[in-house]
Amino acid sequence: MKVQLLDLSGQYRKIRSELLAEVKKVCDSGHFILGKNVSGLEAEVAAYCGAKYGIGVASGTDALLLALMAADVKSGDKVVTTPFTFFATAGSIARLGAVPVFVDIDPATFNLDPDALDALLKKSGRGVKAVIPIHLYGQCADMARINRTAKKYGIKVIEDAAQSIGAEYNGVRAGSLGQTACLSFYPTKNLGGIGDGGMITTDNEKVAERLRMLRVHGSRVRYYHDEVGVNSRLDEIQAAALRVKLKYLDAWAAGRVKNAARYDALFAKAGAGRFVTPPFIAPGCCSVYNQYVIRAKDRDALRAHLSSVGVGSEIYYPVPLHLQKCFKYLGYKKGAFPASEKAAKEVLALPIYPELKPAEQKYVVDSIAGFYAR
Numbered sequence: 001m002k003v004q005l006l007d008l009s010g011q012y013r014k015i016r017s018e019l020l021a022e023v024k025k026v027c028d029s030g031h032f033i034l035g036k037n038v039s040g041l042e043a044e045v046a047a048y049c050g051a052k053y054g055i056g057v058a059s060g061t062d063a064l065l066l067a068l069m070a071a072d073v074k075s076g077d078k079v080v081t082t083p084f085t086f087f088a089t090a091g092s093i094a095r096l097g098a099v100p101v102f103v104d105i106d107p108a109t110f111n112l113d114p115d116a117l118d119a120l121l122k123k124s125g126r127g128v129k130a131v132i133p134i135h136l137y138g139q140c141a142d143m144a145r146i147n148r149t150a151k152k153y154g155i156k157v158i159e160d161a162a163q164s165i166g167a168e169y170n171g172v173r174a175g176s177l178g179q180t181a182c183l184s185f186y187p188t189k190n191l192g193g194i195g196d197g198g199m200i201t202t203d204n205e206k207v208a209e210r211l212r213m214l215r216v217h218g219s220r221v222r223y224y225h226d227e228v229g230v231n232s233r234l235d236e237i238q239a240a241a242l243r244v245k246l247k248y249l250d251a252w253a254a255g256r257v258k259n260a261a262r263y264d265a266l267f268a269k270a271g272a273g274r275f276v277t278p279p280f281i282a283p284g285c286c287s288v289y290n291q292y293v294i295r296a297k298d299r300d301a302l303r304a305h306l307s308s309v310g311v312g313s314e315i316y317y318p319v320p321l322h323l324q325k326c327f328k329y330l331g332y333k334k335g336a337f338p339a340s341e342k343a344a345k346e347v348l349a350l351p352i353y354p355e356l357k358p359a360e361q362k363y364v365v366d367s368i369a370g371f372y373a374r
Contacts, residue, residue, distance in 0.1 A: 003360045005312030010355035022240040051201035053208035058289040060162040060184025063198035067180040071156045075096050077129040082112045083320040085134045085339040090321045095202025104337040108280045110136045114145035121153045129214030130156040135164035138290035143177040152185035163290035168252045170284045197238040210263035218222045255354025266365040276374040291353035305371045314349045
């Protein structure tokens, strides 16, 4: 049996005619930039997230960059985040000439540790302009504590919700838990386009207006530029495809949750607890399982074994950002963030897409149990 890490073909087959019909309408219209599908998607995604405004942009990375710009983050400012995340989070900070400042993760959830944030700001909070908590793998960070700490020190909160559309924290959805939130529509995401795309959500009308200006070279009136912005617009074709997919998002998320519960049960039955730790979902959180990530003993050998028996997997992420070559100038050394470094050596993402069959999941777990039984 072969089990891919992600197989989008099943999803596509079910919505093919509907999706292609909407893409055809865009092509026939000849209107490809900032049209009715973009404005429609912006309103629909904002409402879905519980926010007032949505601003479509070219990618999740651009969403982070623009959110930082709208927060007035400039060269020399500090922005706090974790080193255990995709590169774009810290990369967007650095692109503005700002300084990424890292704090460690909660080892149970892999999300930013609120105690570490408070300790950092208490000790050296001068120059910190914002914090970017990441809702990693589809589970929200501890936003109540993060927001309280941010308010105490007067810093802005930008959610990195690239992996968590639809996730909930104490009944509130990701995308409405900070001043702004950044979404990604990269094809592998729970709500994925047919190319790159992203969005920023916010409740602040002035921030929304500024973001709309910044995404078109800082221009409110064509050829008149109030600020130096960027060229980052969500394509009309992407928006049309995403509007089709958005209608199915809750059902797809429910499929992922069901598959996660099945994995949990299979791992418990297989008695793999000595070797594998399934995901921990914090009280009050509802994960959408963008990834199902285990901690595994002898992770790299296990992954090689899974590959040999036809099971796809991935490591999100093998090198914490503070140890990346490009961030050597920040001065962090190995051992600076032990929870992040330990996670990087142990995490392994397994197939979790909603079309995954029970027999395929059993094969995955049996393959893992077989590896440790040798």
